[in-house]
Amino acid sequence: MSASVINNDDVSNTLREVFGFSDFLPNQEAVVKNILSQKDTVAIMPTGGGKSLCYQLPARILPGTCLVISPLIALMKDQVDAAQANGLRAAFLNSSLSASMKRRVEADLLSARLDLLYVSPERFAMPEFIERLKQIKMAFVAIDEAHCISEWGHDFRPDYLNLSTIGRDFPEVPVAAFTATATHRVQEDIVTRLGLRNPHIIRASFNRPNLFYKVVPKSRPSEQILKFVSARRGEAGIIYRTTRKSVEQTAELLSRHGIRALPYHAGLDDAQRIRNQEAFNRDDIQVIVATIAFGMGIDKSNVRYVLHGDLPKNVEGYYQETGRAGRDGEPAQCLLLFGYGDIPKLRFFIDQMPDEAEQRQALRCLNNMINYASVYACRRKQLLNYFGEELESIAKSSTLCCDVCSGQVDRIEATVDAQIAMSAIARTGQRFGITHVVAVICGEDTPRIQTLGHDRLKTYGAGRDKDRRHWRMVIDNLLSQGLIEQSKGEYPVLTLAADAKDVLFNSRPFYMLKSEVLSIPARRGKGRGTQGRTGATDILDYDEALFEKLRVLRKKLAGEQGVPPYVIFSDRSLHEMARDCPTNAAELLNISGVGAAKLTRYGKAFLDVINSK
Ligand code: ADP
Numbered sequence: 001m002s003a004s005v006i007n008n009d010d011v012s013n014t015l016r017e018v019f020g021f022s023d024f025l026p027n028q029e030a031v032v033k034n035i036l037s038q039k040d041t042v043a044i045m046p047t048g049g050g051k052s053l054c055y056q057l058p059a060r061i062l063p064g065t066c067l068v069i070s071p072l073i074a075l076m077k078d079q080v081d082a083a084q085a086n087g088l089r090a091a092f093l094n095s096s097l098s099a100s101m102k103r104r105v106e107a108d109l110l111s112a113r114l115d116l117l118y119v120s121p122e123r124f125a126m127p128e129f130i131e132r133l134k135q136i137k138m139a140f141v142a143i144d145e146a147h148c149i150s151e152w153g154h155d156f157r158p159d160y161l162n163l164s165t166i167g168r169d170f171p172e173v174p175v176a177a178f179t180a181t182a183t184h185r186v187q188e189d190i191v192t193r194l195g196l197r198n199p200h201i202i203r204a205s206f207n208r209p210n211l212f213y214k215v216v217p218k219s220r221p222s223e224q225i226l227k228f229v230s231a232r233r234g235e236a237g238i239i240y241r242t243t244r245k246s247v248e249q250t251a252e253l254l255s256r257h258g259i260r261a262l263p264y265h266a267g268l269d270d271a272q273r274i275r276n277q278e279a280f281n282r283d284d285i286q287v288i289v290a291t292i293a294f295g296m297g298i299d300k301s302n303v304r305y306v307l308h309g310d311l312p313k314n315v316e317g318y319y320q321e322t323g324r325a326g327r328d329g330e331p332a333q334c335l336l337l338f339g340y341g342d343i344p345k346l347r348f349f350i351d352q353m354p355d356e357a358e359q360r361q362a363l364r365c366l367n368n369m370i371n372y373a374s375v376y377a378c379r380r381k382q383l384l385n386y387f388g389e390e391l392e393s394i395a396k397s398s399t400l401c402c403d404v405c406s407g408q409v410d411r412i413e414a415t416v417d418a419q420i421a422m423s424a425i426a427r428t429g430q431r432f433g434i435t436h437v438v439a440v441i442c443g444e445d446t447p448r449i450q451t452l453g454h455d456r457l458k459t460y461g462a463g464r465d466k467d468r469r470h471w472r473m474v475i476d477n478l479l480s481q482g483l484i485e486q487s488k489g490e491y492p493v494l495t496l497a498a499d500a501k502d503v504l505f506n507s508r509p510f511y512m513l514k515s516e517v518l519s520i521p522a523r524r525g526k527g528r529g530t531q532g533r534t535g536a537t538d539i540l541d542y543d544e545a546l547f548e549k550l551r552v553l554r555k556k557l558a559g560e561q562g563v564p565p566y567v568i569f570s571d572r573s574l575h576e577m578a579r580d581c582p583t584n585a586a587e588l589l590n591i592s593g594v595g596a597a598k599l600t601r602y603g604k605a606f607l608d609v610i611n612s613k
Pocket of ligand 1: 022025028045046047049050051299328570592
């Protein structure tokens with residue numbers, strides 16, 4: 001079949017019959033069609049955006065083999081299992097294979113019996129591998145985690161540089177690069193280093209509507225973590241802690257309370273780390289407690305929460321880590337325990353950095369993270385703004401996207417303070433930065449204030465009764481709430497935004513988080529119920545007992561076949577089964593994620609459970 005005869009029906013039939021999905025997720029269709037029309041593509045989609053389908057579907061339709069470059073050997077088997085479960089002809093080649101297995105895969109490759117072949121980037125440094133590829137028909141090359149090729153990304157891997165020869169060795173073969181990293185700088189690097197030819201760039205929204213973001217004051221972290229996890233028995237979760245010691249202690253604490261939890265950090269030997277990760281992947285344990293070393297490429301789709309027990313270093317990392325929750329699109333929680341006590345530790349590490357520019361950058365990142373946790377503004381909106389995206393519609397219409405929007409935080413009204421700060425900005429001509437504006441409000445006696453005559457302004461000293469830290473906080477809140485703006489460049493100045501007048505003249509109230517809330521222990525008994533299954537944009541009303549039975553069956557089948565449970569069916573598929581209770585094969589096919597291959601393989605077993613409920 002050539003690309004020109006592929007029509008929309010082929011695409012939607014394959015989506016439905018092979019993958020069992022009735023619709024594409026946002027941007028999937030554009031990526032698939034671009035690959036099918038043999039063009040180079042860069043797809044930047046958040047975790048859970050459904051990147052695998054973007055190359056698996058064309059791989060199934062196009063003649064020839066799709067070569068998938070994937071960075072983690074440990075994950076290749078799971079990816080191949082998942083593709084095979086949908087009936088695709090998939091295999092991997094890496095150093096973990098025995099010589100005879102390797103020969104078998106190569107024979108399949110050479111005789112055109114593979115839709116997908118997964119390899120690691122190191123293979124591209126092997127001339128004999130390149131020669132072999134030249135003997136086959138390659139449909140296209142898909143590069144997963146493509147940001148690893150950029151030194152500006154946070155996961156740079158020198159072996160990805162091997163991939164820059166693809167264009168030279170295979171000039172006729174289209175390349176599709178996939179990543180969940182957002183910055184434009186990394187995007188440019190991907191295009192130039194891979195030598196992509198006029199690629200179509202698809203940037204999906206980074207909004208993850210099924211994630212609920214919440215920040216609570218960190219008081220007694222062990223107790224808080226235990227309480228949070230205990231309220232979610234049976235749900236898979238990731239807990240991040242910054243030190244190995246706290247990782248070990250947290251995992252032990254949970255285990256002592258009957259929660260199956262294991263640690264994961266760089267101090268464990270490789271074999272142990274892999275075992276612990278596998279146990280998590282396969283639902284043998286419920287919780288993995290990890291330092292940030294635990295991360296890239298976790299494919300487990302049914303992680304129901306990500307809890308940060310300590311303040312992360314930057315928003316980018318925080319977003320990536322929380323992104324591992326709810327990849328199946330089902331409701332999931334992201335909880336951050338935030339205490340000012342974490343800041344000096346992070347500052348200490350930054351102070352050790354030898355390079356001054358690097359230090360400044362790290363400090364800016366940390367300040368953004370602190371800002372995220374400490375201002376009264378929609379968390380989701382803040383995260384998206386950080387990646388250059390606006391989210392007016394959701395932020396205004398939804399009360400279920402974060403603790404701030406849904407009124408789960410303690411706030412104080414500070415309208416008069418907002419008026420003082422904004423009037424200081426206005427009266428100084430909207431030409432000054434934060435430091436000067438705060439100095440004017442606090443009535444400081446600086447030479448600059450004297451020279452400019454700002455001590456004669458009406459707002460000079462209007463905020464003497466409170467300290468500089470308070471006024472900085474007011475300004476941070478005004479910025480985050482979009483009431484004032486800060487210019488870019490070396491000397492950023494503050495200006496009033498269009499909505500400022502509502503607070504200045506029309507008595508729109510202005511709120512901030514109650515600062516004590518962030519520095520003193522939370523009141524006992526608070527928060528219960530707010531950490532439940534709230535925050536979902538589409539909570540499914542399903543039969544929980546049936547869901548449990550289906551989950552047990554999934555676990556049993558996964559154990560028998562040596563694959564992770566989510567490879568069999570995602571949580572979403574099970575939730576839908578437990579809601580719609582399909583009684584026959586035709587009805588089961590209407591469940592999201594049930595395609596022809598899975599129906600044949602697992603249909604009967606699941607229908608038996610449903611019909612015997
Ligand atoms: P990513 O690699 O972008 O993080 P995955 O490829 O792992 O995302 O997909 C995330 C989840 O979304 C998986 O459970 C997958 O089965 C599901 N998914 C993918 N495409 C669709 C679709 N069109 N409709 C519904 N669910 C989908």
